[in-house]
Amino acid sequence: MAAFIPPETAVKTREEISKSNLRGALHWRYFRRDWFKFVFGIFLPLILFMIFIGYPMLNTIYLSLFDWNGITKTMKFIGLQNYIQLIHDPHLSLSLTNNLLWFVLTLIFPLMGGLVLGAILSSGRIYFTKVLMVLLLLPITFSMVTIGTMFGLITNPVFGALNQVLASIGLGFIHPDWLGPNLAIYTLIAVSSWSGLGMTTLMFNAAMGQVPDELYETAKMEGARAYQTFWYVTLPSIRPIIGIVTVLVAIGSLRAFDLVFVMTRGGPFRRTTVLGYMLFDEAFTKYHFGYGAAIGTVILLFAAVLMYFYIRQNVLTANN
Amino acid sequence: MKRNLSLPLVVLLLCSLLLGACSPNAATTAVPTAASTSETNTQPTDTGQPVAANTLVPTSWVPVPYSGGVKIQLFMRLSAPGAMWPTIVDGFNKANAGKIYATLTYTDDTTYITKLPIVLRSDTPPDVFFSWMGGRAKMLVAAGYAEPLDRYYTQFGWNTLLTTAAIGIANNDGVNGHIYEAPYYMSASAVWYRSDILKKYNLSVPTTWDELQNVCQTLKDNKIYCWMISNKDGWEAQFDWTGIFVQKYGLQAYKDLINRKIPFTDPRVVDAFQVLKDFADKYAYPNPNSVALMDGSIPFAQGTVAFWYQGSWMPGLFGYTGGTFEYDFMPFPTFPGITPTQELWAEETLMVNANSTHKDEAAQFIDYVLSQPVQTIMAQNNQFPSNKNVDLSVMNNPSLVKLGQVMAATGAATYVHPDIALNDAVSSEFLNDIQAVLAGAMTPAQAGAASEANAVKEAGPVVP
Numbered sequence: 032m033a034a035f036i037p038p039e040t041a042v043k044t045r046e047e048i049s050k051s052n053l054r055g056a057l058h059w060r061y062f063r064r065d066w067f068k069f070v071f072g073i074f075l076p077l078i079l080f081m082i083f084i085g086y087p088m089l090n091t092i093y094l095s096l097f098d099w100n101g102i103t104k105t106m107k108f109i110g111l112q113n114y115i116q117l118i119h120d121p122h123l124s125l126s127l128t129n130n131l132l133w134f135v136l137t138l139i140f141p142l143m144g145g146l147v148l149g150a151i152l153s154s155g156r157i158y159f160t161k162v163l164m165v166l167l168l169l170p171i172t173f174s175m176v177t178i179g180t181m182f183g184l185i186t187n188p189v190f191g192a193l194n195q196v197l198a199s200i201g202l203g204f205i206h207p208d209w210l211g212p213n214l215a216i217y218t219l220i221a222v223s224s225w226s227g228l229g230m231t232t233l234m235f236n237a238a239m240g241q242v243p244d245e246l247y248e249t250a251k252m253e254g255a256r257a258y259q260t261f262w263y264v265t266l267p268s269i270r271p272i273i274g275i276v277t278v279l280v281a282i283g284s285l286r287a288f289d290l291v292f293v294m295t296r297g298g299p300f301r302r303t304t305v306l307g308y309m310l311f312d313e314a315f316t317k318y319h320f321g322y323g324a325a326i327g328t329v330i331l332l333f334a335a336v337l338m339y340f341y342i343r344q345n346v347l348t349a350n351n
Numbered sequence: 352m353k354r355n356l357s358l359p360l361v362v363l364l365l366c367s368l369l370l371g372a373c374s375p376n377a378a379t380t381a382v383p384t385a386a387s388t389s390e391t392n393t394q395p396t397d398t399g400q401p402v403a404a405n406t407l408v409p410t411s412w413v414p415v416p417y418s419g420g421v422k423i424q425l426f427m428r429l430s431a432p433g434a435m436w437p438t439i440v441d442g443f444n445k446a447n448a449g450k451i452y453a454t455l456t457y458t459d460d461t462t463y464i465t466k467l468p469i470v471l472r473s474d475t476p477p478d479v480f481f482s483w484m485g486g487r488a489k490m491l492v493a494a495g496y497a498e499p500l501d502r503y504y505t506q507f508g509w510n511t512l513l514t515t516a517a518i519g520i521a522n523n524d525g526v527n528g529h530i531y532e533a534p535y536y537m538s539a540s541a542v543w544y545r546s547d548i549l550k551k552y553n554l555s556v557p558t559t560w561d562e563l564q565n566v567c568q569t570l571k572d573n574k575i576y577c578w579m580i581s582n583k584d585g586w587e588a589q590f591d592w593t594g595i596f597v598q599k600y601g602l603q604a605y606k607d608l609i610n611r612k613i614p615f616t617d618p619r620v621v622d623a624f625q626v627l628k629d630f631a632d633k634y635a636y637p638n639p640n641s642v643a644l645m646d647g648s649i650p651f652a653q654g655t656v657a658f659w660y661q662g663s664w665m666p667g668l669f670g671y672t673g674g675t676f677e678y679d680f681m682p683f684p685t686f687p688g689i690t691p692t693q694e695l696w697a698e699e700t701l702m703v704n705a706n707s708t709h710k711d712e713a714a715q716f717i718d719y720v721l722s723q724p725v726q727t728i729m730a731q732n733n734q735f736p737s738n739k740n741v742d743l744s745v746m747n748n749p750s751l752v753k754l755g756q757v758m759a760a761t762g763a764a765t766y767v768h769p770d771i772a773l774n775d776a777v778s779s780e781f782l783n784d785i786q787a788v789l790a791g792a793m794t795p796a797q798a799g800a801a802s803e804a805n806a807v808k809e810a811g812p813v814v815p
Binding site: 209316 | 495583783
């Protein structure tokens with residue numbers, strides 16, 4: 032019988048987890064000893080997961096095989112027709128492009144920005160580090176609906192503060208149409224980036240704090256400049272966190288909906304439509320519930336792939 | 352070194368917070384204050400249509416307690432008259448104490464659209480529910496949720512109680528000769544204009560499209576935008592498009608389009624796109640697709656825009672600006688050789704759930720809503736009643752009283768803009784295409800083709 036392995040050593044290797052620890056943990060003796068953990072830590076969450084996430088997920092996949100307007104009592108089985116229609120839907124490519132753009136740009140700003148800010152904050156070269164961190168983290172406490180409403184007012188073409196600020200510094204002639212067809216998607220991404228910057232900064236800052244001082248001291252003794260230290264010491268040390276943040280940003284870009292809903296409703300003329308909004312529009316505006324479910328299933332597949340990389344990265348990080 | 356890095360960071364963060372903090376103030380300070388012809392203060396719904404603030408559902412509302420009898424459930428949309436539902440429900444419950452007891456559930460527009468299918472399929476569906484007329488109403492009928500109301504029209508005398516227009520609308524939305532809806536709140540479109548601006552520049556109220564162009568040119572020469580097109584939410588500019596199409600090509604052509612007798616690629620449809628685009632480029636307030644209905648009210652209140660073609664709810668919106676300015680309305684300008692038509696529709700209707708076990712009691716509730724006392728309360732809150740016996744002089748806005756007279760003179764049901772006339776799957780693409788044309792991202796011909804392709808997919812090919 033395998034002995035109980037304390038949590039701090041339980042992630043040594045995947046082989047150990049699968050072969051000894053799990054088998055042993057599922058044994059009745061361990062269940063009796065740790066019944067509280069099993070019931071409230073495994074079974075209850077699993078049941079809740081199945082009710083609130085598993086069932087709706089399976090039901091969505093099931094619905095995607097039907098032609099249904101969400102109102103009638105009967106549904107017409109059409110097999111994979113919704114998926115075939117989806118592949119030929121020009122709005123799908125537009126939405127995917129926007130999701131991809133969202134991902135790439137949020138990689139650049141919150142990820143790069145977080146990296147730079149994290150490095151600055153952990154450099155010990157500035158005052159008020161904690162105050163700055165609190166200010167950076169403030170947007171995380173706002174709901175995306177609040178943020179969307181706030182930036183909707185800021186970017187408003189009639190009375191928005193942003194254009195008024197531009198005008199006050201002599202740039203009134205630019206008067207950008209922030210939510211117009213050419214800029215709207217970038218405005219949304221910028222707002223999303225602003226709201227996510229604090230979290231990435233926090234994660235990078237925490238990761239940088241874990242880099243052993245000896246490495247920095249050695250680099251200093253070797254005569255490395257600040258950027259060289261950052262490039263050759265800091266970055267390699269926090270690479271696993273960069274991987275995790277990248278996957279999280281990708282998942283976040285796939286989930287983009289709330290800002291779109293609040294600020295543009297996918298418009299003008301679908302220029303800011305993303306997969307999440309396309310689902311909403313098809314299911315709840317056009318009453319194409321089956322088709323909406325097919326879009327939801329596609330999102331689910333994308334999310335599953337990303338989650339695989341996220342979990343893989345997490346395991347790698349833990350092993351490292 | 353430390354200061355060099357911290358100072359820009361602090362400044363950047365403070366600037367970003369400051370931007371967030373100062374924006375709403377900019378909206379409120381930008382509006383002038385002068386004497387208003389409208390006394391109703393309003394708040395926007397999520398579709399931008401205003402809700403009268405003095406009629407909003409009070410959060411402290413305590414319904415009349417249940418005192419026995421049949422219980423019926425109501426599912427309503429929180430719109431302008433919908434905000435009076437607590438008063439109406441309390442009145443009904445008091446009048447029917449011990450016999451019928453109505454419980455009210457209400458929701459905003461967006462939630463209503465998403466929630467209605469779920470509510471109707473639930474184990475405890477509502478007995479009476481709100482429905483828009485037109486495409487959505489027909490969908491509910493087709494799904495089997497709407498009870499035919501013919502016998503109640505006869506039993507309660509709604510045929511003689513309601514205006515000709517309301518009856519006509521209910522008949523138009525009927526299926527196989529049956530009526531399924533009871534219109535209780537009517538609307539009309541009108542060109543709202545700043546009468547003080549026209550006076551200032553000695554301009555007459557334009558009655559024809561050509562006269563409008565001349566007026567607009569004069570205003571443009573005086574640095575005033577002639578026309579407001581606020582189309583951020585996508586539904587607003589359809590008023591302008593429909594106005595142009597109906598007045599230029601006639602009511603029958605529009606009915607043919609809605610009834611799929613002519614396609615969206617018809618040259619007349621394409622031309623209406625073109626006329627709208629040309630006019631908007633020349634005379635409309637800039638960036639129409641970024642300006643929401645509420646936003647548009649600010650330049651209108653400030654006097655930087657003179658005309659605005661929208662629904663009869665606009666005086667409520669003008670009141671929301673806190674502005675006091677002179678305004679009036681006129682019909683949409685006419686085109687040569689075509690008889691002008693006033694747009695007139697039922698903004699809200701009620702349906703009885705076909706699955707209700709208390710249909711007669713549900714119909715009694717509708718009869719109460721259509722009764723003269725309740726409809727008079729609606730009129731007092733500047734909503735147009737469907738009961739023809741209501742004295743419209745109780746409305747506290749002279750423009751609305753006048754518009755009510757125009758509506759009465761119009762008589763029969765005429766037409767309604769596409770997002771109500773058609774089902775959402777067809778109209779939403781059309782509304783997107785209007786936005787694309789206004790932005791110059793599509794030519795009128797491309798917009799017509801895109802709308803038609805979607806209409807074929809959703810509603811089938813045209814049958815001339």
